[in-house]
Amino acid sequence: MIKVTVYITLKKDVLDPQGKAIHVALNNMGFDKINGVRQGKLIEINLDTKDFDEAKEQVKKMSEQLLTNPIIEDFTIELE
Amino acid sequence: MDVSLIIFPGANCDKDTSLAIKHITGKHPKHVWYKETTLPKSDLVILPGGFSHGDYLRSGAIAAKAPIIKDLIKKSADGIYVLGICNGFQILTECGLLQGSLIKNNSLKFVSRNVRLRVIRNDTIFTSNFKENEDVNMPIAHHDGNFYIDDNSLKKIEEEGRVAFRYIENNAKHSPYNPNGSLNDIAGVYNENFKILGLMPHPERAIDKITGGDHGAKIFESMFHSLSQ
Numbered sequence: 001m002i003k004v005t006v007y008i009t010l011k012k013d014v015l016d017p018q019g020k021a022i023h024v025a026l027n028n029m030g031f032d033k034i035n036g037v038r039q040g041k042l043i044e045i046n047l048d049t050k051d052f053d054e055a056k057e058q059v060k061k062m063s064e065q066l067l068t069n070p071i072i073e074d075f076t077i078e079l080e
Numbered sequence: 081m082d083v084s085l086i087i088f089p090g091a092n093c094d095k096d097t098s099l100a101i102k103h104i105t106g107k108h109p110k111h112v113w114y115k116e117t118t119l120p121k122s123d124l125v126i127l128p129g130g131f132s133h134g135d136y137l138r139s140g141a142i143a144a145k146a147p148i149i150k151d152l153i154k155k156s157a158d159g160i161y162v163l164g165i166c167n168g169f170q171i172l173t174e175c176g177l178l179q180g181s182l183i184k185n186n187s188l189k190f191v192s193r194n195v196r197l198r199v200i201r202n203d204t205i206f207t208s209n210f211k212e213n214e215d216v217n218m219p220i221a222h223h224d225g226n227f228y229i230d231d232n233s234l235k236k237i238e239e240e241g242r243v244a245f246r247y248i249e250n251n252a253k254h255s256p257y258n259p260n261g262s263l264n265d266i267a268g269v270y271n272e273n274f275k276i277l278g279l280m281p282h283p284e285r286a287i288d289k290i291t292g293g294d295h296g297a298k299i300f301e302s303m304f305h306s307l308s309q
Contacts, residue, residue: 014228015261017188066145069138069174071181072228 002047002055005078006063009040014072043067052079081307083109084122086152088143091130093165093284100284101126104300105308114146123307124161125152127168129221129282139182139224140170149175161205161307162276163299166222169268169278178271178278179237180229185222186261192221194292195259195281196250197267200243204274205306207244209298215248216295218281220259220267225280227262227269234263244268244277 010016016038023037045062047055056079063075083101087094094111101109110120114132119125132143143149149171156162156177164172172178185191194217199210210216229237237243245268247258258265260280268279283296 013230014183015186017184017186017261021188066141067137069141069181071173071230072183 002049002052003080004045004047004055004059005080006043006045006059006067007040007076007078008043008063008068008073009075010038011072011074055079081105081124081304082120082122084112084119084125085109086112086114086119086125086127086148088114088127088130088132088146088167088171090132090134091128091167093129093167093282096282097126097128097165097284100287100297100300103287104297104304112148114143114148117147117151119148119151119155119160122155122160124163124303125155127162127164127171128284129166129168132167132171135167135224138170138174140167140172140174143167143171144174144176153177156276159275161303163206163303164276164278165284166220166225166280166282169280170224172276172278177276178269179233180227180269182222182224182280183226183228184224185226185259187259190221190223191225191259192219193259194219195267196248196257197245197281198248199245201241204244204270204277205303206277206299207302208306209302216298217250217293218283218286218296219292220281222260222280225260225262227260227266227280229263237269238264240272242270242272242274244270245279245281 018039019037068075170182199214202210246265249257283299286293286296
């Protein structure tokens, strides 16, 4: 079995009000060296295969077709 | 006019929309469960508001992969008319029938109130009963209504006159008048051939003066008059 992790982040140009809210909250808690906060998503998928290339290919398709919206999000895939 | 209404698990405006259609046309639309694979004969298909699949992953993302949507995409290529209201709008952007995306309101709050809207053009089947640049009131109720699209596509949408409705200043004390941060105050857009409309406001909740106004009824009347001829 291969465990695949998909990291989903908002594209740079897309405003992230949630990240901004977190930024403000952290500032209010006394963390004053923050230069920016962006919030994303992490999705873990376990695949019944031993073939890393196949796993990567499959999850890339999943990410493009459902897990992310290419208009607003980018993604990276990590296999282990 | 044959109207079909696609019902997803988590939809909550299907009954209101069905009632609005009945109110204007005299008959209820056909209700089509999302697991169906073929739409019945329809001139117009409506995707109602709500929270399909609990808004999991992204609003409308999972509904956009429903079996019935494949047939909707096919039939819309053949020229069927499509209206997506609120969550229906989100589903239309997620399945690619409309451009852009509805992201989280910039206030991070669920906003439920009346908004003032400008009807940008009255030469589509959805707006023929409005005056040109008519200003109307309709309710909104959403958390993800912030219309976003890349600069080039936004420019193209504007140049092609594909903005259907814009949020405009009103006399109420709501500030800001743009309730969600939408680019160019966009509340609704058309596709390239003006046969598909998605909008965040709820016209089906504004069809009677005794329940908060009837400006939304004009959308249903426009469609009825245009498609019954």
